[in-house]
Every structure is written in C-alpha cells, then in structure tokens.
Amino acid sequence: MQKITPFLWFDGKAEEAMNFYVAIFKNSKILSVTRYGEAGPGPKGTVMTAKFELNGQEFIALNGGPLFTFTEAISFVVNCETQQEVDELWEKLSEGGQKSRCGWLKDKYGLSWQVVPTALVEMLQDKDPKKSNRVMQAMLQMDKIDIETLRRAYLAS
Numbered sequence: 001m002q003k004i005t006p007f008l009w010f011d012g013k014a015e016e017a018m019n020f021y022v023a024i025f026k027n028s029k030i031l032s033v034t035r036y037g038e039a040g041p042g043p044k045g046t047v048m049t050a051k052f053e054l055n056g057q058e059f060i061a062l063n064g065g066p067l068f069t070f071t072e073a074i075s076f077v078v079n080c081e082t083q084q085e086v087d088e089l090w091e092k093l094s095e096g097g098q099k100s101r102c103g104w105l106k107d108k109y110g111l112s113w114q115v116v117p118t119a120l121v122e123m124l125q126d127k128d129p130k131k132s133n134r135v136m137q138a139m140l141q142m143d144k145i146d147i148e149t150l151r152r153a154y155l156a157s
Helices: 014-024 083-094 118-124 131-138 147-155
Strands: 007-010 028-035 047-054 057-063 076-078 104-105 114-118
Touching: 007 014, 014 028, 014 047, 014 057, 014 083, 057 147, 076 083, 076 118, 083 104, 083 114, 083 147, 114 118, 118 131, 118 147
Parallel strands: 007 057, 076 114
Antiparallel strands: 028 047, 047 057, 104 114
C-alpha cells in the first residue's frame, strides 16, 4: 500500500474522471470502485469512491457532492521527457478545460496540472544565473512549454 495517496473530491463525476485520466496516461489502470449502499449519503448503487493508478501513482476519487471544488493551490506536475509527450498530454488534459501560462492547465473537472519537460528543470537549475534567467524569461512567455525555444534561450549569448 502506498504511504500517501492523493484523494480527489468530485461532484458526481469520480468514475468519469478516473476513466478520463486512465485513458490519458500510459501504464495506468482502474483498481477498484466502491458504491454507496443503503446508508448513503449518496444514492444507493452510485459510485462512492474510485481507486486508480496513473503510471504507478495511486489516486482515490470520491463523489462527495458540490461542497468542495478544486483550486490552483493544488496541482499535479507531469514530468515529460520529449516535446511529443508535452504536446500530447497538454492537449488531452486540457480538452474541455482551460489552458493557462507556464505549462499550467485545468482539466474539464477543474483539477490543475503542470505539464513540464524535464529539460526545463535542468536548464533552470544551471549554475550560470544568466542562462537560467534567460530560460525563465522564455518560459514566462509561454502557455504550453516548448523545449526548443527554451534551448535557444539557454544557448543564447
């Protein structure tokens, strides 16, 4: 059992969201679905919780009702090795949602994600502050992160 598991609160869309995420991420699977019984509080037979795994990371989704919603204060960072991976995940996760700045987006359920190429992190951590500053300035102009544009900023003199 995983020591810490993200627990996501949905308003009746837990199973739908689980299926959406599992379809997007490779090496993902549905682990279990628990349904409300006679005691409720949801209607008998409807999904209470949905447990799933995205690339080895377990999540639990709850149909808890409209009381709480997601905010940008919590997001999931998706580390990508290639531009193709960035492009694919950016488009799939943002479908029906909202694209934002610097690799951030909200999916159609309001959950925030950061689609980040590992190259960005490496360049930002460079010991040369001029290089990392140029990369930061380039990134601040982007919505979806473009690795080649970052590299050009990094290598500029």
